[in-house]
Structure formats: C-alpha cells, structure tokens
Amino acid sequence: MPSFDVPEGDPFGPHNLPYGVFSRSGSDSGARTVGVRLGDQVLDAGAAARALASPYASLLSRPTLGPLLAAGRTTWSDVRRALTTWVTVPSHRETIAPFLHPLSSVALHLPFEVADYVDFYASENHARNVGRIFRPDATEPLTPNWKHLPIGYHGRSGTVVVSGTDVARPSGQRKSPTDPAPVFGPSVRLDIEAEVGFVVGVPSPMGSPVPLSSFREHVFGLCLLNDWSARDLQSWEYVPLGPFLGKSFATSVSAWITPLDALDEARVSPPERTHPLLPYLDDSAEDPYGYDLRISVAVNGHVVSEPPFSTMYWTAAQQLAHLTVNGASLRTGDLYASGTVSGPAPDQRGSLLELTWNGRDPLALPTGERAFLEDGDEVTLTAWAPGPHGTRVGLGEVRGRVRPAG
Amino acid sequence: MPSFDVPEGDPFGPHNLPYGVFSRSGSDSGARTVGVRLGDQVLDAGAAARALASPYASLLSRPTLGPLLAAGRTTWSDVRRALTTWVTVPSHRETIAPFLHPLSSVALHLPFEVADYVDFYASENHARNVGRIFRPDATEPLTPNWKHLPIGYHGRSGTVVVSGTDVARPSGQRKSPTDPAPVFGPSVRLDIEAEVGFVVGVPSPMGSPVPLSSFREHVFGLCLLNDWSARDLQSWEYVPLGPFLGKSFATSVSAWITPLDALDEARVSPPERTHPLLPYLDDSAEDPYGYDLRISVAVNGHVVSEPPFSTMYWTAAQQLAHLTVNGASLRTGDLYASGTVSGPAPDQRGSLLELTWNGRDPLALPTGERAFLEDGDEVTLTAWAPGPHGTRVGLGEVRGRVRPAG
CATH class of the missing domain: 3.90.850.10 (Fumarylacetoacetase-like, C-terminal domain)
Incomplete structure (x- = not known):
C-alpha cells in the first residue's frame, strides 16, 4: 500500500492510522480537532473529510474523539476504511495534501475526556x-x-x-x-x-x-x-x-x-x-x-x-x-x-x-x-x-x- | 422570616434553600432545570430569575448545577441572597408564585455531573x-x-x-x-x-x-x-x-x-x-x-x-x-x-x-x-x-x- 511521504516500513504507515486531537498555533486561534497520524505527519481528518464531502466530516471535526468513540463499531470500521482510501489512493493525493501537517508543527492534546x-x-x-x-x-x-x-x-x-x-x-x-x-x-x-x-x-x-x-x-x-x-x-x-x-x-x-x-x-x-x-x-x-x-x-x-x-x-x-x-x-x-x-x-x-x-x-x-x-x-x-x-x-x-x- | 406556603418550623424553610435539578413531565418535553426547594415545593429558579430580570437568570436556567458550582463563593452568596429575597419579601409573591411546583409533581434528577x-x-x-x-x-x-x-x-x-x-x-x-x-x-x-x-x-x-x-x-x-x-x-x-x-x-x-x-x-x-x-x-x-x-x-x-x-x-x-x-x-x-x-x-x-x-x-x-x-x-x-x-x-x-x- 503506497502512501505519500511515509517511508516503507514506517510503523505509522497507512496500516496503522491512530487517532488523536491536535491544534496548530497559527490557525483558528489554535482550535483542537481530530488528527490521524501518518508517518511523521498528522492528517487533519475533519478538514480532509469536508474536502471529500465525506459523511464522517462532522464526526471528525470535533475538539475531542468523544463522538467518534460513541459512534460504535460499524462506524469505526467505516471511518477507518475511508481514511485508508484517502491516504493510499493516488487520486486523493492533491485533495489531501493541504491537510497533512508535520508532527513537529502541531500540539497534541488529551484525545478524549476520561470518564472513569x-x-x-x-x-x-x-x-x-x-x-x-x-x-x-x-x-x-x-x-x-x-x-x-x-x-x-x-x-x-x-x-x-x-x-x-x-x-x-x-x-x-x-x-x-x-x-x-x-x-x-x-x-x-x-x-x-x-x-x-x-x-x-x-x-x-x-x-x-x-x-x-x-x-x-x-x-x-x-x-x-x-x-x-x-x-x-x-x-x-x-x-x-x-x-x-x-x-x-x-x-x-x-x-x-x-x-x-x-x-x-x-x-x-x-x-x-x-x-x-x-x-x-x-x-x-x-x-x-x-x-x-x-x-x-x-x-x-x-x-x-x-x-x-x-x-x-x-x-x-x-x-x-x-x-x-x-x-x-x-x-x-x-x-x-x-x-x-x-x-x-x-x-x-x-x-x-x-x-x-x-x-x-x-x-x-x-x-x-x-x-x-x-x-x-x-x-x-x-x-x-x-x-x-x-x-x-x-x-x-x-x-x-x-x-x-x- | 415568613414565606408563603411553608409552615413555621419546616426544615426546608427559607433558611435552607437547597439546590437540585428537576423536570415537569408536562412542560417543554420535560426539560431539566435548576430548582430550589421550599417546603414541599420546588421553585423553578431560572424562570423566577428571568421574571425578576435577575443577573443570575442564565446561571439558573441550566439542566445541571455545574455552572453554578463553578461560579465560586462570591456568586454562591449573591445567588443565595437573591433567592432568600425572592421567597421572603411579600412584594415578590405574585411574580414568584407561578414558578413554585409541588414536589410531588416533579421528577428530580442527578443534580450535577460527577467528575471524580x-x-x-x-x-x-x-x-x-x-x-x-x-x-x-x-x-x-x-x-x-x-x-x-x-x-x-x-x-x-x-x-x-x-x-x-x-x-x-x-x-x-x-x-x-x-x-x-x-x-x-x-x-x-x-x-x-x-x-x-x-x-x-x-x-x-x-x-x-x-x-x-x-x-x-x-x-x-x-x-x-x-x-x-x-x-x-x-x-x-x-x-x-x-x-x-x-x-x-x-x-x-x-x-x-x-x-x-x-x-x-x-x-x-x-x-x-x-x-x-x-x-x-x-x-x-x-x-x-x-x-x-x-x-x-x-x-x-x-x-x-x-x-x-x-x-x-x-x-x-x-x-x-x-x-x-x-x-x-x-x-x-x-x-x-x-x-x-x-x-x-x-x-x-x-x-x-x-x-x-x-x-x-x-x-x-x-x-x-x-x-x-x-x-x-x-x-x-x-x-x-x-x-x-x-x-x-x-x-x-x-x-x-x-x-x-x-
């Protein structure tokens, strides 16, 4: 599965795609939003979803993983499948590229509110x-x-x-x-x-x-x-x-x-x-x-x-x-x-x-x-x-x- | 301190005024809001505050005590003083009366979200x-x-x-x-x-x-x-x-x-x-x-x-x-x-x-x-x-x- 800017064998390649919450100091007064890690970069998942008119745009445009966590296994699988497509299918490359940010340029936050x-x-x-x-x-x-x-x-x-x-x-x-x-x-x-x-x-x-x-x-x-x-x-x-x-x-x-x-x-x-x-x-x-x-x-x-x-x-x-x-x-x-x-x-x-x-x-x-x-x-x-x-x-x-x- | 409809010696008289969250099944599809107990009645504190143009109307018109809890001691004292006035000063009687509901007619809820x-x-x-x-x-x-x-x-x-x-x-x-x-x-x-x-x-x-x-x-x-x-x-x-x-x-x-x-x-x-x-x-x-x-x-x-x-x-x-x-x-x-x-x-x-x-x-x-x-x-x-x-x-x-x- 080729993916742009991720070296072969990277443990954070498109087979992984963990979720977090990040902000960029320069943008929107540092608003938090859902990010997905790809190599040494973070994909602004909500922005990508909006650009691709994905049905998951709302779920991924939040300051916490809470709504995604609550959505349940079918949605978890569907969102993961969508993300995998976005970061691996070459035709999405141009659309996605503006929403990838170097890890070193973002702040990472507690990704969800801990209940018990x-x-x-x-x-x-x-x-x-x-x-x-x-x-x-x-x-x-x-x-x-x-x-x-x-x-x-x-x-x-x-x-x-x-x-x-x-x-x-x-x-x-x-x-x-x-x-x-x-x-x-x-x-x-x-x-x-x-x-x-x-x-x-x-x-x-x-x-x-x-x-x-x-x-x-x-x-x-x-x-x-x-x-x-x-x-x-x-x-x-x-x-x-x-x-x-x-x-x-x-x-x-x-x-x-x-x-x-x-x-x-x-x-x-x-x-x-x-x-x-x-x-x-x-x-x-x-x-x-x-x-x-x-x-x-x-x-x-x-x-x-x-x-x-x-x-x-x-x-x-x-x-x-x-x-x-x-x-x-x-x-x-x-x-x-x-x-x-x-x-x-x-x-x-x-x-x-x-x-x-x-x-x-x-x-x-x-x-x-x-x-x-x-x-x-x-x-x-x-x-x-x-x-x-x-x-x-x-x-x-x-x-x-x-x-x-x- | 006389207060309407509370018998002398009632342990929930105007010297007490505990806070809770209640709803009425008939009203606003059972929306929750802050209540204050007075005898065997519940005062809809937010509705009373709005009717009296109180600065605390917003704080008391919530489905949880959270914002009031977070407001701090000065506000706690001020709100209590205001409530005491509303339920004891005769001139407020007519304004307040519609917002008093029998305890037996309301549902009481967990009054705040428990953190730890x-x-x-x-x-x-x-x-x-x-x-x-x-x-x-x-x-x-x-x-x-x-x-x-x-x-x-x-x-x-x-x-x-x-x-x-x-x-x-x-x-x-x-x-x-x-x-x-x-x-x-x-x-x-x-x-x-x-x-x-x-x-x-x-x-x-x-x-x-x-x-x-x-x-x-x-x-x-x-x-x-x-x-x-x-x-x-x-x-x-x-x-x-x-x-x-x-x-x-x-x-x-x-x-x-x-x-x-x-x-x-x-x-x-x-x-x-x-x-x-x-x-x-x-x-x-x-x-x-x-x-x-x-x-x-x-x-x-x-x-x-x-x-x-x-x-x-x-x-x-x-x-x-x-x-x-x-x-x-x-x-x-x-x-x-x-x-x-x-x-x-x-x-x-x-x-x-x-x-x-x-x-x-x-x-x-x-x-x-x-x-x-x-x-x-x-x-x-x-x-x-x-x-x-x-x-x-x-x-x-x-x-x-x-x-x-x-």
Missing part, C-alpha cells in the same frame, strides 16, 4: 515480584484471589494527562517501619509503571454486564500509559483501602489511540490458565484477546526494560467482563489500564521497584545511578506490534519529565 | 467496629495510619445515582474461608453505608494543594449519600488494592445539595485529636469544620440507626487538604464522601455490618429479621442540622429500593 479510570494488576510476573519484595517471608507471593479475578481499583480520571506533560514530584506522608511517626515531604521513591490503557467507546447501561464476546463492541482502541507511583506515599497509605495519593497526582497517556482494528495481526492467546475460571471469565472458547505488544521503557533516552505485553495473565476482554459483572455501567471515555507489564526476565520489568528490587540494585545509567527517579529525569514508553505483511504497528509514545516538588 | 468520586473512612467508631469484626484477635482495631491521615480511595463516578433510583442486587465472586474455590452469584450480604458527600465547585490546578483555610472557596455544599456495599464481594476482592466491585455497582445521593452557607449554625469542633497532626492537616488554629448533622437510617420505614455526623474524626476540610496535598487537581463536580458515619452507641451505627455485627445479631424489623438487605427492601437516609434561631435545616433524603439480581 480503572487500573488493573494483570501481570503475574509483576504481582509475584511485588509480593516477593514486600512479603519476603510469605510462601506464596500472590494473594489468594489473584488467579480467580483480575484485581483492579479506581484511579483519578481528573489527573490523566497527555504525553509530554511534565509531572511534579508529589509530596505526602511516608513512614518507614523504623520511623516513630510519619514525616511529610516530597516523595523519595518516585517510580513509573509501564502499562497499556483500553478506551471504552460504546456505553452500557447499569445492570447489564458486558460478556467476553462483546469486548470489541465496546472498546475502541488502546494507548500506552505510565501510572506514575510514589512508592513511599503508597506503602504508608494503602492498607486497608488501596492506593490513593501514591497514584492520584498524575497518570500519563499517549496522544495516539490505536484502534483495535489496526492490531488484529497482534492478537495472541494469553498464557495458559493454571486455575479454573468462573464462566464469565472463561475465555477458552472465545477469540483470544491477548496482544503481542513489545514495550520499551527508557529513562533519559536509555532503554532500561522491554516488557512483553503478551505475557499478561488477564486480557482486556476479561477485565471488561469483570468490571461490569456486578452491573456497573460503562460510559464513553472510560479508560482502564492493564497494570504494570512485566515479563519473566529481569530486563522485562515495567517498574523501577522491580528493576532495582526496591532500590537494592540501582540501575547504572549513562546519566548516573538510579534507584528511583530524580528531578529532571525523563521517562519514555514506546511500543510496537506485529502488523500485516511483516509490518510493524507503532503505538504512540508516552513521555514525561519529573519536575521538582512545588 | 472519592470515598473516605473518617469515622473512628466505624473503623474500630470494622477492625473488631474482621480482625477479632488484633490488639488494636485501627490500622497504624488511621490517626495520621484520612484514609480514602476512588470510587466509580459513573454509577452515582440520584435518590429514588432502584438498585439491582449485584452479582460477583465470593469465597468464604471454608470454600475450596470462589463461587459466583448474587451478593448474599448486601449492605448500606450512611454517609455525607461534599460537592466541589471551584476547580484547582495540578500541583496546587488546597490548604485547610481554602475549604470554603472550593466546596459548594453537601448531600446525603448511601454507599451500597456487597460485603461478600468486597471481602474476597479487596486485598491488596481496595474495594472495587463490592462498591462500584451503585452509590446513591440525595437530589438536594445543601449549600455550606445554610449550615453555619451547625458547625462544631471535631473530636479531640489523640495524635499530633502534620501541619497540612492540623486544624487546631483553623475554623472548625465538623458539622452537627443528625442522620437517620430507615429500612422499610423503620428507623434502625441515628448516626451523629459530629462524631467524625476527620473533617471535610481535612479530607480536601489531604486529597490535594500530592498536587492532585480538583474539577467542578468532584464528589467526596465521609465514609460510614457511626456514633459510639450501638444504635448509632451507619451500616448493617456493624448493626448486626456481621450478621451475628440480626435486626428485628416489623417486616422481618434482617442480617443484610433482602430484595424489595427500601433504605432511606434522612438528616437535619441545627439552623438559625432554633430552626432545623433539613437535608434531602436518599432513598433506594433493592431490585432482585438481573
């Missing part, structure tokens, strides 16, 4: 590492429920920010076991969690669980996500009601939402289940919804880990089925994340907590030793997945720099 | 009861952090529903210690939690904690809240990341938001602090923000408990300061709840878990014995607070009936 944000804990390797670090004397690092349900909790949707947003080091209470009382100050154990986020498009009413088989009808696509974590705040606060201020200061997401339709070649079976599953979670007779995403975690440009998403024990379809099995409704813009992605190998761990074994084994980076993040550090998550005909499908990066505590 | 929902755990009596029930052998029922910070967690804002909404019994996994594996089915330990919710009006930017002294600048008012809880789901899922499906199926709020300005006579000092507080939580030199709210919990019309909100260890001002101390931003429509309100006496406990001591001592109701809720049971929370000159300020009720699992 849920974070899961779906990597067995991660959960085992955390168990071993915090409960070294326990015979079993996993909690008894871990293999029976995808553990999750609600996070703060108001502090989900787009890639490129600086993150201020949070302050709060911490108390080591030897401190007589808690102390207050900037976190001294600031960490990241490399995750994948799933974006709900089509809502569901209260009282109507979404079965495994309906995953694709509700979920539009996915993004990369960095669940910034202040380990010292978290460990003091989290018993008995879970993480709160240790997480709620910021969660970064990629500016690009990759539609599930771009990732069909990347679908894989999840790891073999070691425990029988209750029927609503039993995916043995369903289409598999594991994804072969190869994530890379870099600190100050130096790759420190390559977590394989294919190793996740619980799939996004299982997470959605669990999240709604009690009758909880879904809204357009609901975002749920996988939890830290960690593979079995030491260099596949998705958090500094695990990579440095809670600070015991600092990482040697070109910019110095790191147990946890220092002010000024920049963390970048990138990922790709196998695409059609040997191509790669690139996910949008998540980048964030640590600012000193205010 | 946070639930705290601020009653020492409740926390001690829960500790004693679930950890009977522990020497100290409170977790070590309890007296140092207001423990909280995020809930699901998409399933916050207005009073009067039926609640379907949730299904999910449960496992008693003697079960060899978890089982799936409708919750068999469905409970309530009597709480008070605080509604954020004015947002705050990321990285800017809200100090104790700014509580009134951000929080508009409060409501009653029933945090429905499936104890069996909750106890199996909640380690290590906190409550999830045991809570996320529904949270009911009153249709009326009582402005803080109506509750100045109800302000009291919180209980004496037994542990020193870190400076950001130390309210010893601040105006006290405890509230003397007398809550009543009824099951099928029979009062089972009268929890006193004045006994809460952590105040709403402390909760807001804690919630933002890590730099988390606030949005208009953020809702945070107190956690179960339980007083020291057995008949002041705000949950069936405590009232029946985890089912050991069922309640004898006229409708039969109850350990937990049965299908068809209706739970109603009501409350009042001391008002000016010996009056009572009524809070809007929260009512909800249990529907069988779907």
Whole structure:
C-alpha cells in the first residue's frame, strides 16, 4: 500500500492510522480537532473529510474523539476504511495534501475526556515480584484471589494527562517501619509503571454486564500509559483501602489511540490458565484477546526494560467482563489500564521497584545511578506490534519529565 | 422570616434553600432545570430569575448545577441572597408564585455531573467496629495510619445515582474461608453505608494543594449519600488494592445539595485529636469544620440507626487538604464522601455490618429479621442540622429500593 511521504516500513504507515486531537498555533486561534497520524505527519481528518464531502466530516471535526468513540463499531470500521482510501489512493493525493501537517508543527492534546479510570494488576510476573519484595517471608507471593479475578481499583480520571506533560514530584506522608511517626515531604521513591490503557467507546447501561464476546463492541482502541507511583506515599497509605495519593497526582497517556482494528495481526492467546475460571471469565472458547505488544521503557533516552505485553495473565476482554459483572455501567471515555507489564526476565520489568528490587540494585545509567527517579529525569514508553505483511504497528509514545516538588 | 406556603418550623424553610435539578413531565418535553426547594415545593429558579430580570437568570436556567458550582463563593452568596429575597419579601409573591411546583409533581434528577468520586473512612467508631469484626484477635482495631491521615480511595463516578433510583442486587465472586474455590452469584450480604458527600465547585490546578483555610472557596455544599456495599464481594476482592466491585455497582445521593452557607449554625469542633497532626492537616488554629448533622437510617420505614455526623474524626476540610496535598487537581463536580458515619452507641451505627455485627445479631424489623438487605427492601437516609434561631435545616433524603439480581 503506497502512501505519500511515509517511508516503507514506517510503523505509522497507512496500516496503522491512530487517532488523536491536535491544534496548530497559527490557525483558528489554535482550535483542537481530530488528527490521524501518518508517518511523521498528522492528517487533519475533519478538514480532509469536508474536502471529500465525506459523511464522517462532522464526526471528525470535533475538539475531542468523544463522538467518534460513541459512534460504535460499524462506524469505526467505516471511518477507518475511508481514511485508508484517502491516504493510499493516488487520486486523493492533491485533495489531501493541504491537510497533512508535520508532527513537529502541531500540539497534541488529551484525545478524549476520561470518564472513569480503572487500573488493573494483570501481570503475574509483576504481582509475584511485588509480593516477593514486600512479603519476603510469605510462601506464596500472590494473594489468594489473584488467579480467580483480575484485581483492579479506581484511579483519578481528573489527573490523566497527555504525553509530554511534565509531572511534579508529589509530596505526602511516608513512614518507614523504623520511623516513630510519619514525616511529610516530597516523595523519595518516585517510580513509573509501564502499562497499556483500553478506551471504552460504546456505553452500557447499569445492570447489564458486558460478556467476553462483546469486548470489541465496546472498546475502541488502546494507548500506552505510565501510572506514575510514589512508592513511599503508597506503602504508608494503602492498607486497608488501596492506593490513593501514591497514584492520584498524575497518570500519563499517549496522544495516539490505536484502534483495535489496526492490531488484529497482534492478537495472541494469553498464557495458559493454571486455575479454573468462573464462566464469565472463561475465555477458552472465545477469540483470544491477548496482544503481542513489545514495550520499551527508557529513562533519559536509555532503554532500561522491554516488557512483553503478551505475557499478561488477564486480557482486556476479561477485565471488561469483570468490571461490569456486578452491573456497573460503562460510559464513553472510560479508560482502564492493564497494570504494570512485566515479563519473566529481569530486563522485562515495567517498574523501577522491580528493576532495582526496591532500590537494592540501582540501575547504572549513562546519566548516573538510579534507584528511583530524580528531578529532571525523563521517562519514555514506546511500543510496537506485529502488523500485516511483516509490518510493524507503532503505538504512540508516552513521555514525561519529573519536575521538582512545588 | 415568613414565606408563603411553608409552615413555621419546616426544615426546608427559607433558611435552607437547597439546590437540585428537576423536570415537569408536562412542560417543554420535560426539560431539566435548576430548582430550589421550599417546603414541599420546588421553585423553578431560572424562570423566577428571568421574571425578576435577575443577573443570575442564565446561571439558573441550566439542566445541571455545574455552572453554578463553578461560579465560586462570591456568586454562591449573591445567588443565595437573591433567592432568600425572592421567597421572603411579600412584594415578590405574585411574580414568584407561578414558578413554585409541588414536589410531588416533579421528577428530580442527578443534580450535577460527577467528575471524580472519592470515598473516605473518617469515622473512628466505624473503623474500630470494622477492625473488631474482621480482625477479632488484633490488639488494636485501627490500622497504624488511621490517626495520621484520612484514609480514602476512588470510587466509580459513573454509577452515582440520584435518590429514588432502584438498585439491582449485584452479582460477583465470593469465597468464604471454608470454600475450596470462589463461587459466583448474587451478593448474599448486601449492605448500606450512611454517609455525607461534599460537592466541589471551584476547580484547582495540578500541583496546587488546597490548604485547610481554602475549604470554603472550593466546596459548594453537601448531600446525603448511601454507599451500597456487597460485603461478600468486597471481602474476597479487596486485598491488596481496595474495594472495587463490592462498591462500584451503585452509590446513591440525595437530589438536594445543601449549600455550606445554610449550615453555619451547625458547625462544631471535631473530636479531640489523640495524635499530633502534620501541619497540612492540623486544624487546631483553623475554623472548625465538623458539622452537627443528625442522620437517620430507615429500612422499610423503620428507623434502625441515628448516626451523629459530629462524631467524625476527620473533617471535610481535612479530607480536601489531604486529597490535594500530592498536587492532585480538583474539577467542578468532584464528589467526596465521609465514609460510614457511626456514633459510639450501638444504635448509632451507619451500616448493617456493624448493626448486626456481621450478621451475628440480626435486626428485628416489623417486616422481618434482617442480617443484610433482602430484595424489595427500601433504605432511606434522612438528616437535619441545627439552623438559625432554633430552626432545623433539613437535608434531602436518599432513598433506594433493592431490585432482585438481573
């Protein structure tokens, strides 16, 4: 599939076409509108649709992906087919060209309003590492429920920010076991969690669980996500009601939402289940919804880990089925994340907590030793997945720099 | 202060004036608009403002309280002053009369779009009861952090529903210690939690904690809240990341938001602090923000408990300061709840878990014995607070009936 200005093999070629929201400083006082990434360019999808008299012009001429997300799978497929035509059929070239802008010339924004944000804990390797670090004397690092349900909790949707947003080091209470009382100050154990986020498009009413088989009808696509974590705040606060201020200061997401339709070649079976599953979670007779995403975690440009998403024990379809099995409704813009992605190998761990074994084994980076993040550090998550005909499908990066505590 | 059609001593007299959103089935195809409660009537506040050429006509002619919430304290006071004049000064009587509708003739709606929902755990009596029930052998029922910070967690804002909404019994996994594996089915330990919710009006930017002294600048008012809880789901899922499906199926709020300005006579000092507080939580030199709210919990019309909100260890001002101390931003429509309100006496406990001591001592109701809720049971929370000159300020009720699992 030839497409103008995209080199052969580019992970953002016309086989990918992720969606975002952008603005150009010079134009229309920087109004936001839907963009589709093509190589190192952004297609103003609404302007292109209007020029081509597409029926999707209105849906794509919005300051958020919300209406597109809500439109449902048939429309998602139709819009994707139209976009593919526009960027690949030579006769459209002249029409489209004025609406392609260099990525470097635009500002990217949070692409949709986050309704509820849920974070899961779906990597067995991660959960085992955390168990071993915090409960070294326990015979079993996993909690008894871990293999029976995808553990999750609600996070703060108001502090989900787009890639490129600086993150201020949070302050709060911490108390080591030897401190007589808690102390207050900037976190001294600031960490990241490399995750994948799933974006709900089509809502569901209260009282109507979404079965495994309906995953694709509700979920539009996915993004990369960095669940910034202040380990010292978290460990003091989290018993008995879970993480709160240790997480709620910021969660970064990629500016690009990759539609599930771009990732069909990347679908894989999840790891073999070691425990029988209750029927609503039993995916043995369903289409598999594991994804072969190869994530890379870099600190100050130096790759420190390559977590394989294919190793996740619980799939996004299982997470959605669990999240709604009690009758909880879904809204357009609901975002749920996988939890830290960690593979079995030491260099596949998705958090500094695990990579440095809670600070015991600092990482040697070109910019110095790191147990946890220092002010000024920049963390970048990138990922790709196998695409059609040997191509790669690139996910949008998540980048964030640590600012000193205010 | 005489006001037409409100009996002397009515807890919803002109000293109260809570806000809600209502519609009338006959009019304008049931359009929603801001209402103010006066006795057993609802004033169409926008229509009254337009008739009186008030500068607040636009703010009050909306289908949600959002714009009013966002307008800030000066406007909140000005609007309240205007409303007080309209409903008390005789010369306005004729103008206002057409815009007063009997409560029984209108539908009440969720009064604002809930942004993030946070639930705290601020009653020492409740926390001690829960500790004693679930950890009977522990020497100290409170977790070590309890007296140092207001423990909280995020809930699901998409399933916050207005009073009067039926609640379907949730299904999910449960496992008693003697079960060899978890089982799936409708919750068999469905409970309530009597709480008070605080509604954020004015947002705050990321990285800017809200100090104790700014509580009134951000929080508009409060409501009653029933945090429905499936104890069996909750106890199996909640380690290590906190409550999830045991809570996320529904949270009911009153249709009326009582402005803080109506509750100045109800302000009291919180209980004496037994542990020193870190400076950001130390309210010893601040105006006290405890509230003397007398809550009543009824099951099928029979009062089972009268929890006193004045006994809460952590105040709403402390909760807001804690919630933002890590730099988390606030949005208009953020809702945070107190956690179960339980007083020291057995008949002041705000949950069936405590009232029946985890089912050991069922309640004898006229409708039969109850350990937990049965299908068809209706739970109603009501409350009042001391008002000016010996009056009572009524809070809007929260009512909800249990529907069988779907």
